[in-house]
Amino acid sequence: MRLRWIGLLGLLGLVLVGCGSQPEEIIVRGVTYDTKQMAQGQQIYAQSCASCHGANGEGQFPDAPNKPDGTGRIGAPPHNGIGHTWHHGDEMLIRYIREGGISLTDPVNFYPMPAFGDQLSEDEIMAVLAHIKTLWNDEQRTRQQQATEAGG
Ligand code: HEC
Numbered sequence: 001m002r003l004r005w006i007g008l009l010g011l012l013g014l015v016l017v018g019c020g021s022q023p024e025e026i027i028v029r030g031v032t033y034d035t036k037q038m039a040q041g042q043q044i045y046a047q048s049c050a051s052c053h054g055a056n057g058e059g060q061f062p063d064a065p066n067k068p069d070g071t072g073r074i075g076a077p078p079h080n081g082i083g084h085t086w087h088h089g090d091e092m093l094i095r096y097i098r099e100g101g102i103s104l105t106d107p108v109n110f111y112p113m114p115a116f117g118d119q120l121s122e123d124e125i126m127a128v129l130a131h132i133k134t135l136w137n138d139e140q141r142t143r144q145q146q147a148t149e150a151g152g
Helices: 001-021 035-048 090-099 120-132 137-151
Strands: 026-028 031-033
Touching: 026 035, 031 035, 035 120, 090 120, 090 137
Parallel strands: none
Antiparallel strands: 026 031
């Protein structure tokens, strides 16, 4: 009986944590994005990013993210809280999306991360980032904001 209560409390905790991670506003580079703009970012994400980074940001190889596969290359990393995207500040992430990844110079060890500067406007890139930030929890968002302020 007691076990069942603990299970129920755990479930309630999960639901509460889940609610906490659906923010009304997201800040990118000091600009506030509302839920409508986040939804636009989600659409761009679905069109341009999800094929590699996963529909929910789970990464190309969710079972072994950031590990080389049979070809010896590392795939698209997760953007959700499990990944390390939230360790980087806004400028770094925006530049990465605009100009492409390390794979452009090291295609042997990484699957390609294309540059999106020709396809997406700066506003669209920021909206995508706003959407990616909804995949993190409050603490991760706060820490990422600190990285942004530190210029990281
Ligand atoms: C063709 C597959 C592919 C597509 C499409 C793609 N990516 Fe990537 N992305 C990768 C790979 C592979 C890496 C890791 C290798 C590297 O860094 O070059 C990566 C790395 C990244 C990184 C740096 C790692 C991190 O999490 O901090 C960011 C940020 C990123 N991608 C964002 C995006 C966004 C946003 C889009 C959509 C606009 C996108 N990517 C579309 C394959 C892709």
